[in-house]
Structure formats: C-alpha cells, structure tokens
Amino acid sequence: MANPADLLYTKDHEWAKIEGDVATxxxxxxxxxxxxxxxxxxxxxxxxxxxxxxxxxxxxxxxxVSELFNPVAGEVVEINPLLETDPxxxxxxxxxxxxxxxxxxxxxxxxxxxxxxxxEKLIAES
Amino acid sequence: MSxxxxxxxxxxxxxxxxxxxxxxxxxxxxxMPVQYGSVLKEHDAVRxxxxxxxxxxxxxxxxxxxxxxxWADELTVNEVGTxxxxxxxxxxxxxxxxxxxxxxxxxxxxxxxxxxxxxxNAEKMWPYLQAQAVGRAGVHxxxxxxSRALIAVQGPRALEILAPLCDVDIAAMKYYFCAEGSVDGxxxxxxxxxxxxxxxxxxxxxxxxxxxxxxxxxECGAAHGLEPAGLGARDILRLEAGMPLYxxxxxxxISPLAAGQRWAVKFRKPDFIGKAALVAQRDADDYDRIAGVxxxxxxxxxxxxxxxxxxxxxxEVKSASIAPSLGNTNIATxxxxxxxxxxxxxxAIEVRGTLHDATVVALPFYRRGDAxxxx
Numbered sequence: 001m002a003n004p005a006d007l008l009y010t011k012d013h014e015w016a017k018i019e020g021d022v023a024t025x026x027x028x029x030x031x032x033x034x035x036x037x038x039x040x041x042x043x044x045x046x047x048x049x050x051x052x053x054x055x056x057x058x059x060x061x062x063x064x065v066s067e068l069f070n071p072v073a074g075e076v077v078e079i080n081p082l083l084e085t086d087p088x089x090x091x092x093x094x095x096x097x098x099x100x101x102x103x104x105x106x107x108x109x110x111x112x113x114x115x116x117x118x119x120e121k122l123i124a125e126s
Numbered sequence: 127m128s129x130x131x132x133x134x135x136x137x138x139x140x141x142x143x144x145x146x147x148x149x150x151x152x153x154x155x156x157x158m159p160v161q162y163g164s165v166l167k168e169h170d171a172v173r174x175x176x177x178x179x180x181x182x183x184x185x186x187x188x189x190x191x192x193x194x195x196x197w198a199d200e201l202t203v204n205e206v207g208t209x210x211x212x213x214x215x216x217x218x219x220x221x222x223x224x225x226x227x228x229x230x231x232x233x234x235x236x237x238x239x240x241x242x243x244x245x246x247n248a249e250k251m252w253p254y255l256q257a258q259a260v261g262r263a264g265v266h267x268x269x270x271x272x273s274r275a276l277i278a279v280q281g282p283r284a285l286e287i288l289a290p291l292c293d294v295d296i297a298a299m300k301y302y303f304c305a306e307g308s309v310d311g312x313x314x315x316x317x318x319x320x321x322x323x324x325x326x327x328x329x330x331x332x333x334x335x336x337x338x339x340x341x342x343x344x345e346c347g348a349a350h351g352l353e354p355a356g357l358g359a360r361d362i363l364r365l366e367a368g369m370p371l372y373x374x375x376x377x378x379x380i381s382p383l384a385a386g387q388r389w390a391v392k393f394r395k396p397d398f399i400g401k402a403a404l405v406a407q408r409d410a411d412d413y414d415r416i417a418g419v420x421x422x423x424x425x426x427x428x429x430x431x432x433x434x435x436x437x438x439x440x441x442e443v444k445s446a447s448i449a450p451s452l453g454n455t456n457i458a459t460x461x462x463x464x465x466x467x468x469x470x471x472x473x474a475i476e477v478r479g480t481l482h483d484a485t486v487v488a489l490p491f492y493r494r495g496d497a498x499x500x501x
Contacts, residue, residue: 036161036164036165036358037164039426039454040424040426042478062165062358062447063358084424091164
C-alpha cells in the first residue's frame, strides 16, 4: 500500500497527519504488515503530555510485543476507541480507521519527520 | 538452535514456503515458515476446514531390532512394549530426577519403530539415544533428520482431502494409528496423529517427494478450503488443545507430572529412568505444576511474566496467546505452586508493571468440535 503523501513519517514506522495544531498518529502499513495480526494496542492516557521519541505504548501481535514511539511532542487529546475492541483495524486500515491517538501540538509543525518519499527510501533499504 | 557452524538448515519445502510468501524464522535449527499471511486465518482454516503444515524440521529416527521395546521402556514413562502393531503413542524421555529430556511420538511399524523428537532437542536427543544404545543387543538407530520430510494435513476436512490420494483406507484408521502405503504414488508412513487438537494426518515421506506432494495436496485441498499454515498457527492450536510444548510446559526440570501429563506415566512399569523420583514426587504431591488460566482483560500475557496469588509470587507464565477458538479471549499456561493450580483460583499476572486478573481453568481450553458448533 502506498504511503500517503500528505502524512509525515518516522524511522520507527509511525505516521503523523498534521491538521492545524493537532497531529493524528498511527503506525504505517509496512509496520502492521511486519507485525502480523495485531491483538492489543496500549496507548497513552487522555491528557498525558508526551515527549518526542518517547516510548508511550505497545502494539502486540500474536507473537510479539513492540514498543510504540511518539513522533511529536504535545498533549494527548483523543484516543481511537475502536482499537480497544477491535485492534485488527490497524491491520485492515493502518492509515485510516486504524489511527491510534491525537496530539495537540504546542506550536508549529514538528521537526525531524520524514516525507512519504523519504520514508519509502528507508523501508526499501531495510 | 542450530548446528555448531550456526548455519540454519532448510527443509525440502523451503522454496514452496517462500513462493507462498511465508515469513521465515529460525526454529529448531531450520528456516521455517511462521506464517504465510495471517496467523489467525491459518488457525481458523485448521479449526474449520484444514491446514497444511511442513514439519520436516522434526527429527525422524528409525529404531530396529528385537530389543527396541524393552530398551525404550527403560528410558521413557509411557509403555512402548504394549503398543499394538501400527499404533502410535505419545511418550516422554526422562532424566534421573524425573524431568523431561523430550516428549516424543513412537510409531510401531511391522519391521521397525519410528521415533519423532522435537527439532529443538535433536542435538541433545540423538547423542543421548546413541549413548543409551551402546552395548545393547537388538537396538539399531538410524537418523533421517532433515532428509525425510513430514507433512501434516490437519482439520475436520483432512480425511476427505487425503483419502482419494491414499492407497490405504485411511477412513478406517483409528486415531493414533498409522499405516505404510503411498500418497499420490509417493511411499509414505501415513499416521492419524497431530498437534492441533483436530482430526488429521501426518505423512512421513522422502524429501525428494515432498515438493510434488505438497503441491498436489494444495491443489486437491483447495476446494475444501485447505491452506498452508505456519508454526505460529500451530502454536496457538496446540496451546488451545492443552498440549505441552517442550521448552515451555516441559523441561529438564519440569516433570511429566508437573506438566499435567500424568496419564502418560505408567508407574506399573518395573523401572525406568526417573521412576523413583516420579514416585516420590507423586507421593509427596507438593510440586509446582502447570495450570491453564483465562485472563479477564484484553492485555495478552507472554512467557516469563510473573504470576501472583494473594500478593505472593507463585510462579510464571509458560505459554500465552489470544485464543480464537474461545472468542478471542486471552489464555495462558502458568507454572505455579500447587496451592495456586486448582481450577477457580484467582491469580494475577504482571504485565509491564501492572497486575491483570486471571482465573485457573481446567485444561484443555478447547476440545475438538467446539469451533464448528458456533458455525
């Protein structure tokens, strides 16, 4: 699946969609495919302040536990309620209904994220 | 685990797995398919239709001679000498302390025995068996590990898929029996055994026949919903069915009694390695043991997570998974003190620093047919 050009990416295979001062965050289709069947997603609490690159949750597949790294600093303002009951939404639609949480950004666009084309170069090399 | 050079071996079917898009992982010294697509879909195929497994990494040994049964009866907890011709039987090789060297299957053929040991234990078991056979008249061992293939067809439709390809009447074959014959022209030992909790068959064939047979089975099985299934699905299937996995529920320091395999320990046998220790363990009945637990939440447990009862640490998780056959609830086996192993006991499992409720339940979690009742 193509990595949407309007998203930004990390080398840890998270994506962020910046709309105004809110970033919606998830993991990439490449990441969900590598993990396999996702059975549990542990996300930060609503209202938590999360630092850039901090380990703020886990994504568990049938066989493995993977850390979730936060791509942008800010305050968690929304959690995807669907993942509580249906974590396989991440497998079905990593860039859509499988989104994970939203962060309110302090100011401006966060630095250090990759464009879709830079991210594709990275996964092609891995 | 691998050989001394660290080089992983490939089964005869390796190229088939790659062609099917399998994710390959090291397992028991071989490069094996853990999944082809979705582990959960492969699990579902086996419970409701049929799955095709490459188990050629498992070590196949042939035992010949009129001394084999008596010899094997001295090394194992279950009875070998009382096996009927063409019978298969689960067994456990034990150490002097009553712990398990390995759990295995014996197959009694007209002129020989077939012994299948865990791939991960082959490097230990083959020298051990050879050493035990030194100086024993009528015991001859031969390893076919890696050269012969083992293909399993498991699931409620296994019989109808396989029967037209076999030159023996496998419909009449009882569970845990076997026959020599051929499958689609390939000489085979055909056994009604498996490690999934479903009906199914295991086919022992020459490595050179494996690829053709694998393709033929997929072709003939397609109309019945047969799909290739990897080791990931197999692990969930066996866990739901309450079957131990060596290195988890059974180990050098976890005895057959502790693993809940007391049914396989025949104390009436005159003697066997570890019998005295197992008799003492049985009589004292205060040993730590394997129990099944159902977790109440959605957070999965993992092997090694600590287990508590009333605030006291009582053991650890040995295997765990989401259980698709039990409504996608989380299940686990735990190795705990006797007082914490009774069904109904409330336990807590520590996951990343937080305690999660779990209740001891009777094993197995799943019995054959449960998956099909709900459609």
